[in-house]
Amino acid sequence: MPHDDAAGRLAVVPGSFDPFTHGHLDVVERVGGLFARVVVAVLHNPSKQGLFDAEERVELIRASLPRELADRVEVRDWADTLLVDVCAQVDADAVVKGLRSGVDLGYERPMALMNRHLQGVETLYLDAAPRWEHVSSTLVKQVAGGGRDVSDLVPGPVASALARRFGTSRPLG
Ligand code: PNS
Numbered sequence: 001m002p003h004d005d006a007a008g009r010l011a012v013v014p015g016s017f018d019p020f021t022h023g024h025l026d027v028v029e030r031v032g033g034l035f036a037r038v039v040v041a042v043l044h045n046p047s048k049q050g051l052f053d054a055e056e057r058v059e060l061i062r063a064s065l066p067r068e069l070a071d072r073v074e075v076r077d078w079a080d081t082l083l084v085d086v087c088a089q090v091d092a093d094a095v096v097k098g099l100r101s102g103v104d105l106g107y108e109r110p111m112a113l114m115n116r117h118l119q120g121v122e123t124l125y126l127d128a129a130p131r132w133e134h135v136s137s138t139l140v141k142q143v144a145g146g147g148r149d150v151s152d153l154v155p156g157p158v159a160s161a162l163a164r165r166f167g168t169s170r171p172l173g
Contacts (some may be wrong), residue, residue, distance in 0.1 A: 009093040011124075014083050016045040017085020018052055019158045020061045021140055023132035025097035030126055031052040031071050035093070042084045051141055051165065054079045064155035083111075084119035095121055100128040122126070144168070 011031050017024060017040075031038050042057050052060065053079040062073045078086045087095065093114065096109050105125070114125035135153050144162040145149045151159035160169075 005017050009042045009168070010037040010038065010090060011035040011094050011096045012039045012041050012083070012087055012090065012092045013096050014041040014043050014086070015097075016048055016050070016137070017042055017061060018048065018050050018137050018161065019057065019140065019154060019160070020137050021132070021137055021154050022152075023098060023100070023128055024061075024130055025155055026065055026129050027096070028065065028073065031070065031096045032073060035096075036072065038069075038073045039086070039090050039092065040073060041083065042075070043083060043086070044077070044079045052161070053168045056161070060117055060155075060158050060161055063157035078106055081117075082118075084115050084121060087115070087119055092121065095123045097123060097125055098128050100133045114117045148154045 011034070013024075013026065013028055013031055028038060028040060040061055042054050046055075063136045065073055065075070075080070075166070081089075084094065086092070096120050097104075097112075097113070098110065099105055108123070108125070115121045116121060139149050140153050140162070144166050147166070147168050149159070149168075150162060153159075154162070
């Protein structure tokens with residue numbers, strides 16, 4: 001059910017966020033500019049093998065968000081929950097996803113249509129910022145796993161966690 005104007009509108013930004021990238025951060029910041037409240041929902045994607053567990057992903061996202069968003073953005077692990085049930089529980093007005101390409105749209109659209117079928121929830125898309133178009137969690141894991149520094153692709157806490165996980169050193173600064 002939509003929120004009244006006084007309460008402000010609430011958007012859910014869902015994803016597996018394994019790990020959270022600068023592209024994800026850009027989307028959350030822009031959604032924070034459009035909605036009064038944002039729930040970043042860390043969900044399970046059955047087609048993806050996880051590197052970090054859900055609790056670690058939540059902590060890394062919280063540590064990556066700018067302080068000014070902290071009281072309006074809730075980050076939570078909903079690992080065993082359907083996105084539509086998250087939306088029902090938090091009384092969401094919309095789901096928002098970032099799109100890097102037409103390939104992303106082809107992947108997102110069936111889920112958006114299913115979620116609307118199940119719960120009437122609308123999905124809105126934000127175009128990825130061109131500077132982050134090539135950045136995906138999958139590629140970040142490959143690059144970090146190959147020993148390269150990824151600190152210009154992901155927020156600092158995530159770069160440090162990847163360096164620890166893969167036993168590589170991360171340049172300071
Ligand atoms: O970042 P991702 O992996 O592209 O996000 C996909 C995600 C996690 C949002 C999607 O797999 C999802 O919604 N998972 C929760 C389970 C669910 O609701 N499945 C039915 C989708 S129609």
